[in-house]
Amino acid sequence: MKLLIINGSPRGKNSNSTLLSEKFVDGFMSINNHSVDIANIAIKSTRDNIHSQIKECDSIILIFPLYTDCMPGIVMEFFENVHVSAVLKNKPLGFIVHSGFPESKQSTFVEKYLDKLSLRLECKYIGTVIKAGSEGLKIMAPFMTKKIFNQFYMLGKVFAESEAFDSRINLGLRKPYQISAFKLSIIKLLSKTGLTNFYWNMNLKKNNAMHLRDAQPYC
Amino acid sequence: MKITILNGENKNDAGRFTDYITEISTLLKASHEVVDFTLNEMSLNYCTGCWTCWWKTPGLCVIKDDAEQIFRSVINSDLVIFASPLHAGFTSSTLKKITDRLIVLIHPYVQIRNNENHHQKRYDKYPDFGLILDLESDTDENDIRIISDIYDRFAINFHSEKKFLKIKDQHSKEEILDEIINN
Numbered sequence: 001m002k003l004l005i006i007n008g009s010p011r012g013k014n015s016n017s018t019l020l021s022e023k024f025v026d027g028f029m030s031i032n033n034h035s036v037d038i039a040n041i042a043i044k045s046t047r048d049n050i051h052s053q054i055k056e057c058d059s060i061i062l063i064f065p066l067y068t069d070c071m072p073g074i075v076m077e078f079f080e081n082v083h084v085s086a087v088l089k090n091k092p093l094g095f096i097v098h099s100g101f102p103e104s105k106q107s108t109f110v111e112k113y114l115d116k117l118s119l120r121l122e123c124k125y126i127g128t129v130i131k132a133g134s135e136g137l138k139i140m141a142p143f144m145t146k147k148i149f150n151q152f153y154m155l156g157k158v159f160a161e162s163e164a165f166d167s168r169i170n171l172g173l174r175k176p177y178q179i180s181a182f183k184l185s186i187i188k189l190l191s192k193t194g195l196t197n198f199y200w201n202m203n204l205k206k207n208n209a210m211h212l213r214d215a216q217p218y219c
Numbered sequence: 220m221k222i223t224i225l226n227g228e229n230k231n232d233a234g235r236f237t238d239y240i241t242e243i244s245t246l247l248k249a250s251h252e253v254v255d256f257t258l259n260e261m262s263l264n265y266c267t268g269c270w271t272c273w274w275k276t277p278g279l280c281v282i283k284d285d286a287e288q289i290f291r292s293v294i295n296s297d298l299v300i301f302a303s304p305l306h307a308g309f310t311s312s313t314l315k316k317i318t319d320r321l322i323v324l325i326h327p328y329v330q331i332r333n334n335e336n337h338h339q340k341r342y343d344k345y346p347d348f349g350l351i352l353d354l355e356s357d358t359d360e361n362d363i364r365i366i367s368d369i370y371d372r373f374a375i376n377f378h379s380e381k382k383f384l385k386i387k388d389q390h391s392k393e394e395i396l397d398e399i400i401n402n
Contacts, residue, residue: 010319011268042267065268067319069372070309073265077312080229101329101336109372113365116308120357184331191330200327203274215278216342218290218324 001163003028003036004057006050008064008075012042016134017063020098023149024061027156034160041074050078051087059092059163061126065134066099070110082121093118094126094165100135104174107132127165129155131173136199148173221252222399223296223346225289227303227314230259236304236353239387243351246396254292258313261285266319273327278341280323289317294324296346298382298402301370304353308362309369318373325376333375340378348374349383349399 005025009015018040025036037057041047054060064075071079082088095114097107107130118125137145151173158166179187190196204210224244228236237257244255262284271281280286293299301318303310326339350370352363367384374381382402385395 009268010265015268067266067268068315068322069376070315070369072268073312073316073319076307076309076315079307079309080312083307103335105335106372109365109369113309113369116361116365120308178334179336181334184334187336188331197328200274203270204277207275209275209277212277214326214341217278218287218294219342 001034001059001160002057003034003159004053004060005036005038006060006062006078007038007040007042008062008072008078009040010042010067010072010074012040015065016098016137017065017096019137020096020131020134020148020152021061021063023152024096024156024159027153027158028160030153030157031160041078047074047078051081051085054082054087054091059094059126060088061094061096061159063096063098066097066101066107066110069106070113079117086122088121088123091123092126092163093121093123095128096131097128098131098134100133102133103176103178104130104132105177108177126163127170129165129170129173132176139199220298220400221296222247222254222298222300223289223292224253224255224300224302225293225314225317226255226257227301227311227317228257228259229304229306229311229313232304232311236302236387239353240302240351243392243395243399246392247399250400254296256289256292258317261289263313263316263320265316266322270327272323278323280320282320286317286320290321290323293321293346294342298399299346299348300351300399301348302351305355305358305362305366308355308358309366310350310352321377325378335375337376345378347380347382347402348377349381349385349402351385351387351395353387354389 005021007017009017039046039053099107111128114128151169155169204213226240244253247253263286264282264284303314326341328339329336330339370381383398
């Protein structure tokens, strides 16, 4: 199988989408006789040439981060183009959506859109994988990312064997759908200490911008 | 009332939707302060997810293009109208391009609201918004529900409320004006 992974992250190569798809590709390539291409549509020339890449592959996975509760603008531009050209007709197409927010519920609204889009494009819909809590993957200690990376490795391996997303792995990745009441109460307590915003504060301090964090420049 | 209209008709669309929005905007101007942005005539770039606006120059977007006047207008409005023809079952990429950039108006810090994680306010007050859509030939009720739900989700993160969703050829201009003015 010749797989095309379309990376829909506006951060392109330097993105959490890249990080997750690399693990998927490791699993996918562990099975013989497969090949994979990766297209970063953050790059305009890649966006412009994507149709020929789609025509040449057997199967497509589009991975993108949740942007304002939906797909990023560049991904919407891609959807408009493939809708007009009908290039995805009868092509196997799957999606991976990930969000910085820790609950997968937030990505289930765009999933409904993707379900419907697949009908519209008349593609062979493989399904949608959702992974929440993806921000900061790059700086997390290996013990924190090990499970997620393993899940993506296995997802890729099963995909190479079956051209499908393993439903059990997908269900696992979707946890938690919502944060439990118990954990929410802990988060509320921690937020008083500032600990919940550790990641933001670390970066604000690194940039000497902590004192400006509440700025309202456009008011 | 101060109203900002973000007209997301794509550049290669026919222009009829822009004519229609211009008519609505002109009628509104009789009694309200209206700023009407035809996005495809402006120099606008996609958000790159750099987060400079969250952790380097808080509240300021690093991309130097025409977006700043939109940020100012949106945050100082009482109502924002997201106006767009539908493409591939959603509002246009032209509109989504500027919608992504609106994260400059919220704070990176996260708080629990509706038992979910959402971003905190940066400004004291956020405008409510409405949608004016032009349908595709195959748009069905399910498409409208999907779009409506996604904008309701956006409203939570934007500390705002979706007040209406109106459709160009299904609701009369008077009906749409009435909806805008009475919100």
